[in-house]
Amino acid sequence: MLEQLSDLYLTYQSTLGYIGINALLALSVYVSLSCGQLALGSAGFAALGAYAGALATMKADLPFPLALLLSALLPALVAVPLGLPVLRLKGVFLAIATIGFGEVVRLGLVNWEYVNGAQGIVAIPQKASIWMISLAVAVTLYVLSRVRGSKWGFALEAIREDEPAARTMGIPSTRYKLAMLVLGAALAGLAGGLEAHFTFMVAPNGFGFSRVVDMLVFAVVGGAQLFWGPVVGAGFLTVLPEVLREVAPLVGIEPGPLRMLVNGLVLLLVILYLPAGLVSLPRRLRERRAAP
């Protein structure tokens, strides 16, 4: 039994790692959503973190924890001057501006010869292990669980529900929104640093628009109203392709398109019928059973 379990663990070790990394990325989008801001710069922040971390271990020979610190710190520092002007924009416009930022980062890296342009950095030492990734997710969740129900948590909720009203109540909404953007940037950067040292390589095109869309989808499908929703979403949507690969031959559709089709359908169904995400499913089912 134990042997089978360890076999299972070895087979799906990398999947576990990806779940953790994707969870961090989903949380990086979630923290801004928690105060009602759709900021989509996380792919750019993750790219900055991944490159900073990879260069720190490979060129500067820094110890890995220090490199990870740098991975989180650099995007967080970039987020401050980015956020000050950009956070004045609302709704879709904030999303567009931050998408623009992410693309500028990606294209800057493509044009940077020192890091091999579009080919990216390869042969990064594998230093990130499953337990480190899990620890990062656990610490993040702990911090977010402390925020919930605190003065900070209520302030964020107030801003999400009605920003002008929150300001009238004396909540400095810009400061909170900036803090969440910086926290999201740090989380994305940390995930990028972990990913670089988990998959041995980083390339700018791994951090394009479709990557940040993935992060948003994880957060929305899991549920963007509770802090553990994005983790559930990342877990569900990271495991789903593994399952679909087995199912694909049975339904006669190629695994690639099938994965996209199911992802799209899941996202559409969730946004239409489960706006609070998969984590609200048990409650919804209970309510339905209670009131026939």
Place this chain on the structure above:
Amino acid sequence: MGQQVINGLFLGSIYALFALGYTLVFGVLDILNLAHAAVFMVATFVAVALVGHGVHILLALPAAVLFAGLLGLVLERVAFRPLRARTDSNIAGLISSLAAATIIEAVVLEIWGPNITRFPFGTLPEGPTNQLRLLGGTVSRLQLTIIAVAGLLVLALTWLVQRTRLGREVRAVAESPRAARVLGVDVDRAIAAAFFISSALGGAGGVLYGLAFNSISPDMGRGVELKGLAVIILGGMGSMPGAVLAGFALGLTEVFVVANLGGSWRDVISFAGLFLFLVLRPRGLLGAAVTREA
């Protein structure tokens, strides 16, 4: 120099066509329809399939455009109408349009595969007069036709929006859906019409793009999608003349950047421009001076 102007105008006319439909819906509903690029792509595949079955391109083009328009109606019905009453409808709509785009791309990928598809040889009549000399550069008849078709569609849309009853209804809904409803406008119908026109224009842009570059793949919409966003913002939210102007400006700029700085800098311009405009001049080139409240 002349050659670059021609190439820039040509590229710009396709950007303009794409962005025009994009901004029509964006202006009316305040919803970013991220499935617009998927419609652009799928229309091209439909045209290729029709031509492959022996349909003449002059029939295949309108058929593909019609298909795109109908797909727009389906999108509106499935992905946008159910969300309209929600308070966060613009973010929810963005997400549901992403879902729709993923589904469309998956279907195309399953039917046609990931490889590059091309229009069969001889789709467009070839001849010795194919190349014309103009402004010190050469221009193909195809390029001229595309610029002309794009120009015609822009004029037709302007007429439709400014002069017809439907156009007035759409503009009324853009101003205030509630007031429009009070005044007897069928809001649902006006919005559906906007989606039909928007998607048809996107489809036309796609087919023309496919004919021009003849390299058609399920992910061809991705590059244009973000460029289209840049064009809308540069032109000014909801401003159709702005979108056309910005489309041409972006096309010309890109061509000159490629010629003078190299191809890898091309996309930096549009995104850096997008970003700077949003931060420094959020109303774009021709947009009205309104605050960007969601």
